[in-house]
Amino acid sequence: MELTTGAILRRITETPLSTAAHKLATIILDGIAWKDGYNGLERGTAAFTLAHLAEKMGVSRQHLTTLLIELATSGLALVRWKPNGKFAPWLFRFGEREDADAPPDVVSAPSDTSLSREAKNKTIFAGRIQIASGSNVYRTPWADLIKAAKASLACWNVDTQVIWERFHAFNRAHGHAAVPAGFLLGFMRRWRTTPNAMAKPAPLAPPKRASTPKDQELQRLISAAPSKNWQFHASDLRRLIGQAAYEARVFDVIRQFGCPRFAATLAVHGRAIISGEIAR
Structure with a gap:
């Protein structure tokens, strides 16, 4: 059915x-x-x-x-x-x-033209893409799809051929000879940097300053709340104390330790775990 x-x-x-x-x-x-x-x-x-x-x-x-x-x-x-x-x-x-009692209108009729089924949808990436070097995207069926899909993505102003070449380079580096076409759409959605950004040398890290008791306390609180679960900790704590109280705790930690917001968020979660308000 x-x-x-x-x-x-x-x-x-x-x-x-x-x-x-x-x-x-x-x-x-x-x-x-x-x-x-x-x-x-x-x-x-x-x-x-x-x-x-x-x-x-x-x-x-x-x-x-x-x-x-x-x-x-x-x-x-x-x-x-x-x-x-x-x-x-x-x-x-x-x-x-x-079940035989299902109403007849649950079956898709031939005349169904809902938006989710329209053939004009431009983000349909079906089939497989062969990974090769020196390929011209405009000699493939993918150029129009890339152009349509990138209009609402971070790579909207990047040349279609550049996107194609970087997609192939990425997959060659990972040893892929062929990939599902959907990988191309996922690659475009995760576009973050310009082509030249990858070639820029990383800036030198600033010299570390001596650890103070305040720094050690902040690190102790952060260590109690692993960063990989921070969204779940945030959700649990907001539900327990409310959004306003949660934000107040974050700002208090920022003022107390002079740290970035993300570090303050982890410290708030760590303090709540240590006190038993939420589970690790």
Whole structure:
């Protein structure tokens, strides 16, 4: 059975779920690709990291897992899997309803022309790209797709051929002979520097100043809150004490230690972990 966005949305509203689970289901629905190759995904599939989902939901990873289990065991039959390694996003798909009582309009009609299915979508990167040197992008079918996709990305003002060459250079450096076309869109979305920026020598690090008791105390607080989990700690602490109190603590640490905001944020989380307000 082939489902549409509207059909799944109706199933979400008809399925008995908690309010948070309903919200999570709509977030996943919003990321589903309805044409093969859209964002490098198969049709009917969405991709998210658990960290991204937890941030969008404003919940902890533990609560997010509970909500995912609720969706999996509900009539939505949400399934998830991770085929591309430990650090790759999870893939999500809503199970198809097989009961005979399903209303007939859950099946995608031939005349379905919803925005998510329109053929004019320009971010469809399907197939595979062969990695070669000296390739001219304008002699390939990818030039128009790159030009359309980069219009809303950080590389909007970079020549299409330059993007193509740097994409090939990146994959050659990683030993890739061929990659899924979706990798090209992901490469463009992560564009951060100009071509010349990579050749600039790194500035010399300033000499380290002697460690003071204040520096040691700041480092002790930061060490109590690993930076890789800082978003979850922030979410847990905001939910516990409120946004205003959270910001006040951060500013107090900045004034006390004269440190950057990110360091102050980690120190606030570390102090909350040490005092037992939130879990490590």
